[in-house]
Amino acid sequence: MATLESHGDVSVIKLDDGKVNALSLAASREILGCLDEIESTSKVVVLQGRDGVFSAGFDLKVMRSDDTDAKREMIAAGIDVFLRLFTYSQPVVLACTGHALAAGALILMSSDLRIGADGDFKIGLNEISIGMVLPAFLVELARERLSPRHLTQATLLSRLYSPAEAVEVGFLDEVAEPGNVVDAALEKATMFAETLDAKAFKISRGVAREAAAQRIAQALSADISALLR
Numbered sequence: 001m002a003t004l005e006s007h008g009d010v011s012v013i014k015l016d017d018g019k020v021n022a023l024s025l026a027a028s029r030e031i032l033g034c035l036d037e038i039e040s041t042s043k044v045v046v047l048q049g050r051d052g053v054f055s056a057g058f059d060l061k062v063m064r065s066d067d068t069d070a071k072r073e074m075i076a077a078g079i080d081v082f083l084r085l086f087t088y089s090q091p092v093v094l095a096c097t098g099h100a101l102a103a104g105a106l107i108l109m110s111s112d113l114r115i116g117a118d119g120d121f122k123i124g125l126n127e128i129s130i131g132m133v134l135p136a137f138l139v140e141l142a143r144e145r146l147s148p149r150h151l152t153q154a155t156l157l158s159r160l161y162s163p164a165e166a167v168e169v170g171f172l173d174e175v176a177e178p179g180n181v182v183d184a185a186l187e188k189a190t191m192f193a194e195t196l197d198a199k200a201f202k203i204s205r206g207v208a209r210e211a212a213a214q215r216i217a218q219a220l221s222a223d224i225s226a227l228l229r
Contacts (some may be wrong), residue, residue, distance in 0.1 A: 002030035004038065007186060009193035011042035015049050020056035023103045024072070028077035031186035035084055043193040045088065046185050047111065048095035051122075051178070057102030063132070078103055079137065085110035086141070089202045091192045095185035096172060101126055101160070104139060107144040108171045115185050116163040116171075117178040123166040129158035138220030144212045183207050 001021065005012040013034045015021050037079075038045065049055060062074050085092050085107065096116040100108055100123045108114050108123070114121065125142070134155060142155050150166055150169040153159040166172040176184045 001027040002034050004034050006042070007046075008190070009043040010046060010186065010189045011038040012046040012048060012186070013038075013135070015047070015055065018050075020048055020053050020099075022059040022106070023055055023057060023074075023078050023081070023107075024059040024062065025074040025077050028074070031081050032077070032084060035088065039089060041091065041197050043196075044091045044093060044189040046093045046095060046182075046189045047085075047099075047107070048182050049097040050186065052098040054094075054096045054098055054100040054164060055104030055107060056099060056175070057104050060130075078106075082106050082110045082137070082141065083213070083216065086216070087205065087209055089205065090198070091196065091201065092188070093185045093189045095182045096163070097181055099123070100171070102130075103133075104207075105171055106141065109135075109141050113185075113188055114172045115181055115188070116175045117181045118163050118175040119178055121163055122160040123163060123171050124158070124160040125155055126158045126160060128156065137216045140212065140216045140219055146195045165199070 001014055001017040003014045005014065007114060013031065015027070015031070017027065021027070035045070039143055057194065058074060058078060062070050088135040091113070094108060094111040094114045096108060098117055098121045105123060105125050125138065127138070139155060142151060146154055147168065147170045154169055160169065161169055163172060167175060192217045
């Protein structure tokens with residue numbers, strides 16, 4: 001699902017499973033492997049989806065199965081992805097190429113700058129509407145990245161948003177024409193690579209995110225059990 005491209009100091013992780021970019025166990029492991037591989041060789045990361053969809057969330061075939069061990073392992077790997085992006089040593093620019101639901105929206109909230117494709121796409125946390133309990137780490141991440149005015153609707157009420165609405169809510173930072181989303185993300189990433197000092201960013205990332213990361217980490221102990229209910 002995940003492939004790497006290099007654009008000078010910018011590394012691009014492309015997500016494309018040919019379907020809806022479900023965050024399966026294999027997909028999470030591939031993303032984590034890519035992040036490990038490029039951490040010492042690039043200055044900025046771009047994460048992009050496939051045309052029309054960034055990610056529809058966790059693999060529902062696994063989530064709806066009776067295989068508790070498979071569900072637990074997949075969810076744990078997904079949580080590793082969210083936390084890794086949230087605390088990554090480099091800026092993470094996300095090209096949201098379409099729909100981003102559930103775990104897909106969590107990846108948006110875990111990234112630094114999010115550019116979405118304008119159009120008839122849905123973005124949001126629809127966990128409760130599909131019968132999943134909201135885990136504590138999700139709520140903490142939403143509190144950190146979403147507008148307080150929209151927090152209840154975006155979480156407890158499972159409201160889904162258009163890309164333009166998602167900017168106001170906090171899932172996205174800006175929108176672009178669908179054909180320009182990846183180029184816009186690359187342009188921003190290149191600018192960051194040229195203007196941000198890598199060492200200063202890494203240290204400041206710890207300062208800016210340490211308290212939130214600790215709250216999220218403390219919430220993790222009961223999270224997988226909650227998602228399996």
